[in-house]
Amino acid sequence: MGTKKTGQTWAYSSPPSLLATASVVGPREGRGPLSGWFDVIKPDRLLGQKSWEMAEAKMVEEAVALALKKAGVGRDELDFLLAGDLLNQIIASSFAARTIDVPYFGLYGACSTIAEGLALASALVDGGFATNVAVVSSSHHDTAERQYRFPTEYGGQRPPTAQWTATAAGAVVVGPPGRGKLRATHATIGRVVDHGRKNPFDMGSAMAPAAADTITAHFRDTGRAPETYDLVVTGDLAAVGQPLAAELLEEHGLDLDGRFVDCGQMIYDETQDAHAGGSGCGCAASVFAGYLAKNLEQGKFRRILLVATGALHSPTTCQQGESIPCVAHAVAVERAD
């Protein structure tokens, strides 16, 4: 095995291909600035289901089915599904896994899940444990509201630091090296970082130190220069957290000037009343599967570092006055040619 681990970072020995990606989003996301980059825009948030939870599971199923179709990988050729979401007991993923019907690893990394899944799936392919692995991650505005802010009828006001949970799912099919336009070359696995922030309406500030920690580790472990990447893309620090992370990175001697963007700031525009920006496992997943992967495929970007960030609290721990532990995982994705 040529796989090299340095610090927190894997350099895959034979970088696995990202055979295809697919994104399915809700109507609000479909009206946003990335509208043209998503594969499927749903006209409503129920998708014909009887609950928002089943609607989210449906989005997951559709994203995986579409990614498999684009990849030309049959259900019987799919070795594993790696999936996670924000919901209690990751029910969107588990209910979708029932339909997808392949061996299933459930993951929980909050909004970092898409990177956690890509890192693990790429390791499974690189290590010879799988040929094709589907990774998917989702969120749904209404399921998240029900879970985190019930009873929503109370109408608690959202402060400007709050983020808007995206209704979206993003799927990636990871497969053997040399088969697709994109490949995953490195993954940096994050430690849990907690600077004592307690406000669930300002998760960007809570997650910024975790993002900075993982990004710093990535550049330290790989010895790469910031210029290696066209973009370092966090997901989702949004308007409050992203400048904080940039500040922390500068303190660590890393200047990502002009290359440092955030999925939460990309998915909605200022007219969409999303406050600090987007969030949710589906935000980074759909922005990656939609905008980022397609721009890589089309040659606008050569190489990006996707740094998905997760706030690992629960409503219970917030009510108990605990702070918010956070994590960020990074995956380096580049054009294969």
Next chain:
Amino acid sequence: MGTKKTGQTWAYSSPPSLLATASVVGPREGRGPLSGWFDVIKPDRLLGQKSWEMAEAKMVEEAVALALKKAGVGRDELDFLLAGDLLNQIIASSFAARTIDVPYFGLYGACSTIAEGLALASALVDGGFATNVAVVSSSHHDTAERQYRFPTEYGGQRPPTAQWTATAAGAVVVGPPGRGKLRATHATIGRVVDHGRKNPFDMGSAMAPAAADTITAHFRDTGRAPETYDLVVTGDLAAVGQPLAAELLEEHGLDLDGRFVDCGQMIYDETQDAHAGGSGCGCAASVFAGYLAKNLEQGKFRRILLVATGALHSPTTCQQGESIPCVAHAVAVERAD
């Protein structure tokens, strides 16, 4: 790479060692029939913490610290932590990961988590992605009651089919081949199976088909005979689910007569009012880390198949009238000599 995947099963090319295991349990579990096999028995369920949730996180930390100490692996030699529990947003794991402070993969497989983690950790070691990986899984009776059956003050009666969530954590340190008394040779990754059961007070019946599915896949994929194993141990089907799984296995032509046991039936005795038996991520994890691993080490067993089973529903999906999707993952563990 010699790793062979057949169907849903990995045969590790160089079976990773289970360097050490550790179990930390609550007072009720400490009064049960396995009392002498657990490393640490806590005199109360709060462990000096201010909430049950933080007590569960503390158990996770202690189990990992003890397993590392037994393994002679320093915190700085630990590459990754793989952890999961039953709680919303797996907070026991995430809060413990903050203290353990190594790169962290959060998992969710309900009570199947310990096997999901062992399978992945063994793959990471076998594939050269890690040298030492800690796997831990936990549950706590009171955190589970708060989450699944709030308000508990209502005093809803427990039917005889109900299981009792164990207050327990079990940790395993997986390391390089040839180093420990035990090793993991195979893992069979489960698909999500749902036979339409909807009663959260009878999870054994819901999980039995998933257990039977994975066990059948394991014997089909490996070509092994039931006699290969001293025990096939599910966790946790308990008194209602285990006979159902045995029946399903017989229908599939598999007679595990006398070898088929269940962690949920082992952790409490009949005087302990646990109804159908134990459950929770910590039940299978602590019974494995305590009783099973130690009996393997001491030579009473030569080889076992641990089949951890998870019910992937949430209180929300139950209230919405959905059925309970289930999964089971199996790991074959044997003496290394």
